[in-house]
Amino acid sequence: MRNKRGFTLVELMIVVAILGILGAIAIPLYTGYVASAKTTEAKSNLITIYSLEEQAFADKGVYVSGLYTESETSLSGAAALPAFKPGEAADLNYDYSVKAVDGDTPTFEAVATFKHDTSKWFSINQDNVKVDQDGKGW
Secondary structure, eight states: OOOOOSOOHHHHHHHHHHHHHHHHHHHHHHHHHHHHHHHHHHHHHHHHHHHHHHHHHHHHSSOOOEEEOSSOBOHHHHHHOTTOOTTTTSOOSEEEEEEEEOSSSOEEEEEEEETTOTTOEEEEETTOOEEETTSOOO
16 A cells, blocks of 8 residues: 555635634634724824823913824924824824814814824813714714
């Protein structure tokens, strides 16, 4: 009798079936984890902006406006919040804008808008009120 080398077709089909099942489970889980990480990035950066705005208000008595995107950082934002550099460590998944209003009651609102779907956003204001695109708190 000859020595058999290699795998039979049945063995290969079993391996392919197992890999298919693992892929069907793993790929959706992975994409969910990636989406969750991007959301966490936006929320974390908004909390950083909130802290820096409060620090600027304590130092200067006003909140500051700015625009922070991957391609540009507005001069007003960069000068006002020099510690906020979200695009230095990694590519940005969100664009950040801060609108400050002076007056009797100074206010600001920082918004993180998802680059690939502008209907997805998170915001925070001077009172630390956090809202998402559905009007829910985060």
